[in-house]
Amino acid sequence: MTLVSDRQTPPGGPGAAPQPAAAVPPLGELPDATLTPALVHDLLLGLAGVLPRGQVLGAPLVRRARRAGLGGAGEVTLVLPTAEAAQRALASGRLVLRDQEHTPLALLEELTGVAGSDAAVTGLPRRLRLRESRAAAHPEVDFDLEGLHHRPVLVMGRPATNADLADLAGWWTDGEPPVVLVAEQSDRHDRVCTATLLRLAEALVAGMGGGADILTVPLEGRDGPSDAELARRVAARLHAVDVRMLLDDAPAGSADTWHRARSSLLDGRGEPHLDAFPADTHELLRAWRLPRSRRGLVVMFTGFSGSGKSTLARDVADWVATHSSRTVSLLDGDRVRQLLSSGLGFDEASRELNVRRIGYVAAEVARHGGIAICSPIAPAATVRAEVRAMAECVGDFLLVHVSTPLEECERRDLKGLYAAARQGTVPHFTGISAPYDVPVDADLRVDTSRVERPQAARMVLDTLIDGGWLSEERR
Ligand SMILES: Nc1ncnc2c1ncn2[C@@H]1O[C@H](COP(=O)(O)OS(=O)(=O)O)[C@@H](OP(=O)(O)O)[C@H]1O
Ligand SMILES: Nc1ncnc2c1ncn2[C@@H]1O[C@H](COP(=O)(O)OP(=O)(O)O)[C@@H](O)[C@H]1O
Numbered sequence: 001m002t003l004v005s006d007r008q009t010p011p012g013g014p015g016a017a018p019q020p021a022a023a024v025p026p027l028g029e030l031p032d033a034t035l036t037p038a039l040v041h042d043l044l045l046g047l048a049g050v051l052p053r054g055q056v057l058g059a060p061l062v063r064r065a066r067r068a069g070l071g072g073a074g075e076v077t078l079v080l081p082t083a084e085a086a087q088r089a090l091a092s093g094r095l096v097l098r099d100q101e102h103t104p105l106a107l108l109e110e111l112t113g114v115a116g117s118d119a120a121v122t123g124l125p126r127r128l129r130l131r132e133s134r135a136a137a138h139p140e141v142d143f144d145l146e147g148l149h150h151r152p153v154l155v156m157g158r159p160a161t162n163a164d165l166a167d168l169a170g171w172w173t174d175g176e177p178p179v180v181l182v183a184e185q186s187d188r189h190d191r192v193c194t195a196t197l198l199r200l201a202e203a204l205v206a207g208m209g210g211g212a213d214i215l216t217v218p219l220e221g222r223d224g225p226s227d228a229e230l231a232r233r234v235a236a237r238l239h240a241v242d243v244r245m246l247l248d249d250a251p252a253g254s255a256d257t258w259h260r261a262r263s264s265l266l267d268g269r270g271e272p273h274l275d276a277f278p279a280d281t282h283e284l285l286r287a288w289r290l291p292r293s294r295r296g297l298v299v300m301f302t303g304f305s306g307s308g309k310s311t312l313a314r315d316v317a318d319w320v321a322t323h324s325s326r327t328v329s330l331l332d333g334d335r336v337r338q339l340l341s342s343g344l345g346f347d348e349a350s351r352e353l354n355v356r357r358i359g360y361v362a363a364e365v366a367r368h369g370g371i372a373i374c375s376p377i378a379p380a381a382t383v384r385a386e387v388r389a390m391a392e393c394v395g396d397f398l399l400v401h402v403s404t405p406l407e408e409c410e411r412r413d414l415k416g417l418y419a420a421a422r423q424g425t426v427p428h429f430t431g432i433s434a435p436y437d438v439p440v441d442a443d444l445r446v447d448t449s450r451v452e453r454p455q456a457a458r459m460v461l462d463t464l465i466d467g468g469w470l471s472e473e474r475r
Contacts, residue, residue: 296366296395
């Protein structure tokens with residue numbers, strides 16, 4: 001990969017003449033840190049001069065680092081996962097900051113440790129740029145405000161209503177063409193995805209006669225300044241001659257109109273309320289959240305070993321495959337453990353990874369409009385919530401708690417594992433020697449010690465039919 005770099009703060013201070021960029025050492029040989037999407041946003045905004053230069057990435061350290069006078073003169077302070085990671089970085093003097101897809105974003109140089117913390121380092125950031133633009137896949141990597149100054153700016157964090165367009169009509173016509181800043185959306189199910197927002201921005205610009213530059217800005221997914229405040233800072237950085245914002249909460253009237261439309265789209269039953277939106281955007285908005293009958297769905301059965309998860313999952317998947325036109329993928333527990341998660345054990349970290357992997361694959365199925373059915377024990381509420389969030393970004397999620405009591409599961413003891421767990425020969429056994437968080441967010445509970453197998457499957461299918469994910473015709 002060919003890289004060029006530019007130093008953000010000239011050596012000798014902000015006023016000094018810029019020095020030629022030093023050669024970038026082979027990045028693969030340097031220690032690195034992977035930033036969460038929120039920290040990537042912070043870093044890029046900092047490098048673009050939108051956030052104050054002194055940046056402290058990693059919330060727990062912010063106050064202590066500020067008190068210690070860190071975070072000035074263009075430094076970036078970062079908390080690493082372990083003290084060993086910090087030691088490695090300090091020994092090398094450099095640290096590559098990467099996004100979650102491993103793309104190098106910046107190099108921290110002249111590293112020093114942070115007093116009072118054995119895991120934090122501070123250094124001067126040097127932005128790394130991919131020579132070949134990957135803008136389509138990684139718009140945020142190319143976030144750059146060069147050449148866009150002294151223009152009107154429109155910030156777009158939600159779809160424009162007809163009223164918004166009427167307000168913008170006069171504003172658009174004279175002088176320099178505007179810069180449209182599309183807010184890069186974090187993974188929240190009620191936020192329109194960035195790809196859709198970009199297409200909405202293109203439609204809006206085309207409707208106004210074209211000519212505007214469209215740029216994504218990483219506003220979201222961070223603590224601290226609100227979207228509006230960050231957008232104002234970006235606009236100030238651009239010396240914008242005028243700023244208009246279409247945000248989730250502004251202007252109030254149109255924002256309310258959007259909230260109503262969004263609720264109807266998310267609900268997915270009946271016609272969405274799109275009358276107040278330009279006709280040429282209806283299709284895009286409908287595609288953002290398809291009606292439930294065509295929308296992807298992840299059904300997760302959770303419960304103790306032997307509670308009946310796999311049996312129910314199979315029964316439901318068979319019925320859907322034979323009685324409806326929807327595609328269904330059963331992520332069978334044994335197959336998952338043999339293939340997707342082969343080699344993983346039953347300690348807490350392995351289970352988390354196992355359930356996360358299942359959730360990821362299931363969400364991919366849902367992204368493409370399918371129904372994914374999975375049945376891991378999934379003992380941790382936090383990880384189940386992660387899977388819910390992943391699924392709800394692209395479709396819907398239904399959690400079925402197979403709430404068969406532990407005593408009944410142990411009585412069934414299909415594989416002899418409970419007996420072995422009681423004897424201590426199988427460690428970390430859920431319900432015996434490992435925890436299970438009883439779901440408080442279950443969409444349905446089925447206790448198979450009280451409900452016969454056909455009725456148990458029926459309860460789930462009725463939920464799918466009543467919820468609109470399956471058509472009723474063939475009940
Ligand atoms: N220590 C321990 N605890 C719980 N379960 C154990 C353990 N060791 C092996 N098994 C067998 O593995 C099955 C559970 O795997 P999962 O992938 O569903 O578990 S988890 O979601 O990762 O917690 C589970 O199968 P099911 O009975 O189908 O649930 C068990 O048979
Ligand atoms: N109403 C019911 N629904 C599902 N399984 C039931 C029911 N009643 C008894 N069982 C039995 O309980 C066992 C559950 O096993 P399984 O589905 O593999 O559970 P899990 O996947 O939760 O470990 C099976 O032997 C199944 O026949």
